[in-house]
Amino acid sequence: MTTTKFRKPAYRRLAKHAVAALGILAASAIATAPASAKNKFVFANSSAYDTMDPHAVFDVGRVAYRLNLYDGLMRWLDNPPKLNLWLAESYKISDDGKKYTFKLRKGIKFHDGSEMKAKDVVYSMDRILALKKGAASLFVKSIAPGSTKAVDSHTVEFNLNSPSAIFLATIPEVHVLNSDLVKKNAKDGDWGSAWLSKNDAGSGSFKLKRYDPAIGFSGERFADHFMAWGDKYLDEIEFRTVVEINSRVLGLMKGDFHGTDGYLPQDQVIRLRKSDKVSVMDAESMRIFYFIIHNGRAPMNDINFRKALNYAFDYDGFINNILSGSVARNPSPLPNNIWGSPKDAKGYTFDLAKAKEYLDKVKKPIREITIGALAGYGQTEQAAVLLQNALGKLGVKSKIVAEPWPVASGKMRNEQQMYDLLPLWKSTYYADPNNWVGEMYHGANIGARNNSWYKNPKVDKLLSEAQTSTDQKVRENNYAEASKQVLEDAGGIFVYNTKWFGPYSKKVGGVRFSPIGNAQEMRWVYFK
DSSP: OBSSOOSSHHHHHHHHHHHHHHHHHHHHTOOOOOOOSOOEEEEEESSOOOOOOTTTOOOSTTHHHHHHHOOOSEEEETTTTEEEESSEEEEEEOTTSOEEEEEEOTTOBOTTSOBOOHHHHHHHHHHHHHHTOGGGGGTTTTBOTTOOEEEETTEEEEEBSSOOTTHHHHGGGOOOOOHHHHHHTOOTTSTTHHHHTSSOOOOSSEEEEEEETTTEEEEEEOTTOSSOOOSOOOSEEEEEEOOOHHHHHHHHHHTSOSEEOSSOOHHHHHHHHTOTTEEEEEEEEEEEEEEEEOTTSTTTTSHHHHHHHHHTSOHHIIIIIISTTOSEEOOSSSOTTSTTOOTTOOOOOOOHHHHHHHHTTSOSOOOOEEEEEETTOHHHHHHHHHHHHHHHHTTOOEEEEEEOHHHHHHHTTOTTTSOSEEEEEEOOSSSSGGGTHHHHHOGGGBTTTBOSOOOOHHHHHHHHHHHHOOOHHHHHHHHHHHHHHHHHTTOEEEEEEEEEEEEEETTEEOOOOOTTTTTOOGGGOEEO
C-alpha cells in the first residue's frame, strides 16, 4: 500500500493538501489559558432548521449544525478550499484505488465524554447508506452497505466497488456519530432518526444546548474538543431563523445579531456597508446561480421551449441593474473558477426575438408555468419576476410560488411536486467539478441531486468516466464536454458565479471563509 502517494494525478493533489494540513492542525492545537468572559454569538439565518440529524440533509442553508456539532475524518478549509485531516491523523490508498484506510486520532471525545472509535465511523457510513438521505447520493454507487470495516479500535477501512476520483473530496460529509448513543435511542429500526432529529450525538466544537424547529438552535462550547482551544473563542452560539431580509439587516445594524447571510441582495449589502456597527467581508466564491428546469415535464421536455426560456432571461439586466455588477456572468453548469469549466462556452443572451422563434416551434397550447422562489432569499424572487415579465411579453402565462427552503427542498425530490422552474444557488460541498455538473445532470442522480429530471446518455457516459478516472486530463476534458452538452440542451438557465459578502458585527473577529460552509463554522470566531 502507498501512503498518500497514489500514482495518478487526481489522487496526488488531494494527498498533498492533506499531508500539508498536518502541520496546520498541529500548530493550532496548542492550548492556552481559557478566556474568562462569557459571550454568545447570534447568527440570523434565512432557512429554518427542521432537523438536527447530520445525515438527513445535505445543503448549505442548514450546514451550521453539521459543521459546529459534528466532525468528519477530513474537512475543507479556507479559500481556495483545501482538504485537511481532521478526526483522522493519516490515511493510505491502495494501489488499485479501491481501499482507503484511515487512522483515527486517539483520545477524541464525544459530547457525552465517551471516546470515539473506528466502530463509530463504520456505523456512520452504514447509517448514511441505509437512510438514503442527505449525502447518501455521494456514496451509494461506490460503497456497498457493510463493506466499511473497523480494522482495530482506531483504524477504519473503506472498500470501494471501483476507484473513485471524488471519494477523498467527499469524505468530510461522513459526519461521525456516537454509535452507542444513537443505537440506545433507536426505535423500530429507524437508526435513531426520530431521536437524532432533535438531539446531539456528535464530537464537534459545540454541543447542542437548545433546539426548537420554529426558532433555531444554540450550542455551548465543547471544552474537550480534540483540537484544543486558544485564548479567544465563543462560549455559546445561536443560529436563529429569521426569514425576512429586512429583519436580518436591521437586527444586525442594531446589534441584536452578530452575523447573517453572505448572499444578501446588493442593495442590502450597500446599506450594511454604511453602518458604523457592521463590517462586510467579501471573497470570491464558487456558487453558481441558475434556474432548475424540470426537463421531464411538458412543455419543458421540448428543447425548443427550454431554449426559449434561456433566451427570455435578462442576464445583463439582472447582473448589472439588480445586483449592481457584483457578480460575474457564468454561462455553464460549472463555476468559471473551477478546473474543467469550459472556457469557450457560449452562453445564451437575452433575446426575445430568438425566444419567440423557438417558442413558435412548441406544440400549442402552452399551459401556465409555475416558477418557484425561495422565501427569504430576495434574489430568487427578483429573478423569478424578471423571467415572468419576459414570458408575459411572449404570451406565456406563469405564476410565482415562494416557499421556505425546507419546503422547496422537499419538492425538489418529487417529480410531481417539483416546480416547472426554480431559481437558486448550487453551492460548494467539495471542490471538484462533480459537485456541480456531475450531481446536477447525471441521470443516475435523478430525484436526489439531479432535480431537473435531465438525462442524456452522452452526458452520463462522460460523467461516469470522469468520476472513476485517475487521469486528470481525462476528467477535465469530460467535465468541460458534459457542461457544453448540458448548455446545448438548455438543461437549465445558468446566470452567474457569485461573490460572498459576509456581514458581521465590528465586535467580531476570526471569521474564516471557505466556499464550502460559507464561514458558518464558529470555532475560529471570537469577540474582540
